[in-house]
Amino acid sequence: MCPRVAIIYNATEPSRYDSLGEREAVVGVLDAVRAVDNALKELDYEVEQVPLAFLPQSPNQGQRLVEADLVFNLFEGFCGRPDTEAEVAEFLTASGMPYTGCPAPTLRLALDKATVKAVLKANGIDTPAFQLLTPETTSTFRLRYPCIVKPCGEDASHGISRESVADSPAALEKQVARISQSYGGKALVEEFIDGREFNVTVLGDSEASVLPVSEIDYTLADGVPRILTYAAKWDPASPDFKGTQVVCPASITEQERERLEEVALRAFRLLGCRGYARIDLRVDSDGRVNVLEVNPNPDISPGSGAARQAAAAGMTYTQFINRITLRALERSGR
Secondary structure: OOOEEEEEEEOOOOOHHHHOOOHHHHHOHHHHHHHHHHHHHHOOOEEEEEEEOOOOOOHHHHHHHOOOOEEEEOOOOEOOEOOHHHHHHHHHHHHOOOEOOOOHHHHHHHOOHHHHHHHHHHOOOOOOOEEEEOOOOHHHOOOOOOEEEEEOOOOOOOOOOHHHEEOOHHHHHHHHHHHHHHHOOOEEEEEOOOOOEEEEEEEEOOOOEEOOOEEEEEOOOOOOOOOOOHHHHHOOOOHHHHOEEEEOOOOOOHHHHHHHHHHHHHHHHHOOOOEEEEEEEEEOOOOOEEEEEEEEOOOOOOOOHHHHHHHHOOOOHHHHHHHHHHHHHHHHOO
16 A cells, blocks of 8 residues: 655745735745645645644644645644744654654754854854844944845745845844845844855755755846845846856866765754755865755755756756655655
8 A cells, every 4th residue: 555645835825924925935845735736646646635724732633634644744834933934843753753853842943043143153153243133232233244135934935125235334234134124033143245146955864965056156247246135036037047057067177066965964964954955055165065055855846956966967856856756755664
C-alpha cells in the first residue's frame, strides 16, 4: 500500500500584508502546494491537501485532522504570526506525526534573525555586523553606512525595498520607523555588503549534500542598491524583477564553490536543519563568505531557487520532491 501524504499549508486569509501590498508572497505557497501534490500523485502516493486556519489544540484533534503516514510540511505561519510556523511543527512532533523539512527548534530559531546571526558569529561563521533598533534607539547606531534595514522575523523579502539601504541618519531613522510600524518589534540593521550574492540549497540530515550553487546577477540601473527586494521576487513587471536574474550553476572557480559549500553546510548543521534549507551568502571585498540568512523549509515551488538548483543537479521536479519525501519517511522508520 502506498504511503498516505497530507500536504499542510496556511490557508490564505486577509492579513496585514494586504494593506502593505505584499499579498503575492502569502498566496505564493499555493504554487508549491499544487506542484507538490502533482509530483506526489505522479509517484503514486495517496495525497490530501490540508489548509490550516487554526492551530490544533491537542494531538487527538490533530490526528483526526491529518490521518496520514507523512505530513508534507509547507506551512509558513499564519499571516502576521510567523511564530506559528514553529508551533505547528511542535504540534506535529508532540503528536508523533512524521513530517518533511526542518524540526520545530530550527524553525523557531530562524524566526529570530538577530539570534541566528549571533549564533553564527559565536561559531566562527562570518555574517554582516548588525544591531536591533527601534525608533527610540536609533541614536545608539554604531555600524558603518551604508546599512540595510529589515524586519527581524519575516521571510520572502517582506519589507525589503530600494529604500531599505540607508546611507545617512535621516534615511536610517525613516526605515527603522517604517519597519517597526509595519511589522512590529525591532528592526534588524546590518552593514551592507555590496559583493557577489549566492545561495546554496542543502538536502539531507547528518549526511547532507549540496545542490549546485546559484548566483543572483544584478543588472540594475546605476545607483540602485543590489538587493533582492520584494518587487524583485514577486512583481514580474517591475524594473527590480527584470534586473535580477539567477545564474545556476554559478560561474565560479572550484575553490570558490568549495568555500561556499563549506560555509553553507556549517550553517545548516549548526542550526540543526534537516530535510532541506537554503543558505543565502555574500562575498565581501576581502573575499570572506558572509551568511546573510539561513532559510529552513524555503520555497520549493517549480520556479524557486531550490527547484532550479535541483534541476541543475540533474533531478526532475518530481524526483526532487520524492527525495524530500523519502528522507522524511526513512527518518520516521516507515
